[in-house]
Amino acid sequence: MSEALAQMILPLRFDQSYSFDNFYDEDEFVLHALVSAIQSPAEHFVLISGGIASGKTHLINASAAFCQKNGIAFQYFNAEQLMQYGSDIITACSESSVLLIDDIQLLAGNSEWERKLYDLYNESQRENWIFIAACKKDNLASFELKDLCSRLDSGFQLTLDSRDETTLKKIIEFRTHLLGLSINKDVLNYLFSHYPRDLKQQLNLIKKLSERSLVQKRKLTIPFIKATME
Known part of the structure; x- marks a missing residue:
């Protein structure tokens, strides 16, 4: 990938209409958990899972907005856009405190991207930064790399209820x-x-x-x- 192309597409812009302030969370557990994960992490991987329109994308984008507002270095990606490029699009994560990827289930079945997610997970543990991913509920099993499945399933999980x-x-x-x-x-x-x-x-x-x-x-x-x- 050329340097010019990388600069054009990185970082991907998050949707600034989403924030923690406009996320409806009746008991505020999810919001407190995410803020704590970003500011004082006990875990280096957080998985946000839920069904369609459960709030996953809102929380990923709101996390990016929170990082920006508080001067926390971060990178944001949407898996649908990532699929158009090679996995080398994500580099130098150690230079950021937080990595955010939405809809990671879209990368399932792509061996290059599954290996990249696996490496990113391990890198976050070694180098002390936070990896927050959003995934459609019950889609972890669709990943073919079993070591990746076990790691994604072992982190701190925030499961969003379906909205009636x-x-x-x-x-x-x-x-x-x-x-x-x-x-x-x-x-x-x-x-x-x-x-x-x-x-x-x-x-x-x-x-x-x-x-x-x-x-x-x-x-x-x-x-x-x-x-x-x-």
């Missing part, structure tokens, strides 16, 4: 309050019965509605939503 409709509504309510607005149960029920229940789409909808609400100085009501979205 009740939890999704709590997240929407929480994020709406962060935008400086209130939302009642009738409005929440309306949103979930008239629009896709996908969390990302719901959050985008709330963002759009909140912007219109602030401009027009109106509360989030069903008539307002109907008028805005029609």
Whole structure:
């Protein structure tokens, strides 16, 4: 890989819309655990696992934002982008305090990348830096390198629960309050019965509605939503 190419694609940009402050964590266990892992690590490998839309990507990106805000050297990668390149794209991890890789299950079955993950895990133990990875729940078994499986399974694990409709509504309510607005149960029920229940789409909808609400100085009501979205 040429130096020019490496500089163009490294480091990969994390999504700055995610933070620990806007992650809904009812008892804040996950947030406290991640902050502790980054600031005062007892373990050098942390695995964040969970199902679709459970918050894995949010936490990986929020960890990057936390590192940036607190002056902690880090590298962030998304496995989907990494698959386009050779494993030598990740170098000199010892120069960073934290390495973050999202969706590592996408690298399963790729012998070059499985070996790289294995080496990165071992390097983090030897050289005293933190490796935090996110993986779709129950996908560790899809890795063919068994030594890698055992290592990934041996670190500190944060398993995120699947989000049912009740939890999704709590997240929407929480994020709406962060935008400086209130939302009642009738409005929440309306949103979930008239629009896709996908969390990302719901959050985008709330963002759009909140912007219109602030401009027009109106509360989030069903008539307002109907008028805005029609």
